[in-house]
Amino acid sequence: MIISEFYLSDINDSKKLAAKLAGILETGDIVTFEGTLGAGKTEFCRALIHASGFNEDVPSPTFSLLQTYEPSIDDLDGSAIWHFDLYRLENPEDVFELGIEDGFDTAITLIEWPDKMGTYLPEEHLKISISLTDEMGARNIKFEGNEYWKLRLKDLSL
Numbered sequence: 670m671i672i673s674e675f676y677l678s679d680i681n682d683s684k685k686l687a688a689k690l691a692g693i694l695e696t697g698d699i700v701t702f703e704g705t706l707g708a709g710k711t712e713f714c715r716a717l718i719h720a721s722g723f724n725e726d727v728p729s730p731t732f733s734l735l736q737t738y739e740p741s742i743d744d745l746d747g748s749a750i751w752h753f754d755l756y757r758l759e760n761p762e763d764v765f766e767l768g769i770e771d772g773f774d775t776a777i778t779l780i781e782w783p784d785k786m787g788t789y790l791p792e793e794h795l796k797i798s799i800s801l802t803d804e805m806g807a808r809n810i811k812f813e814g815n816e817y818w819k820l821r822l823k824d825l826s827l
Contacts, residue, residue: 672812672819679806683709686810686827693821694721694777696748699791702784704799709808710781713799714752717779722725730754730781731804735767739775743755749776761787793817 677683689733694700694717702710715727723738730736731754751772758764764786772778773791783790796813812822 670813670815670819672822673825674812675810676802677709677808677810677827678804680712682827683713683808683810684716684720686825687713688720689825689827690822691717691720693825694748695778696760699773699778699780699794700762700795701780701790701796702799703783705801708799708801711754712781713797713810714779714781718750718752721723721750721777723750727752731756734758737772750779751776752779753781755780755782755785758782758785761785761789764789795822 675682675686677686691703701770702714704710713730718727718738721738722740725738727738728736730752734754734757736752738752740749753767753769753772755764769778780786780790783794793815798811798813800809801807802809812818812825813824
């Protein structure tokens with residue numbers, strides 16, 4: 670079910686929305702990102718990771734397929750973030766070679782191109798769809814999930 674939809678006029682709106690979502694996410698959450706090449710999936714993930722307190726460079730995992738971000742020893746409340754980009758994945762079973770099930774259990778898991786997982790994608794995920802608009806730099810973003818996600822995201826706004 671569609672939980673909410675947003676119009677993002679520019680990258681700053683994307684960063685604001687990502688920061689608000691970052692404040693809601695917790696270990697065990699799975700968030701998927703769908704959209705065409707260049708729609709802004711990686712930018713949204715990057716903003717979310719930075720808003721979660723990771724100040725280091727956040728490269729796209731397009732070639733490595735996975736980038737992990739572990740909280741510092743001083744950050745007892747922080748969650749690890751595992752950022753997957755499955756665009757180059759050849760077989761759905763290959764996600765297990767990446768250790769994705771460990772990410773599901775021990776981190777916040779962000780997945781670009783989740784359709785590459787086939788039937789291995791858990792049903793209890795939050796789906797974020799990003800699409801370009803006719804206006805330069807603007808995007809539409811849609812959040813979809815079950816009742817659990819609807820309740821958790823009820824106060825999410827720009």
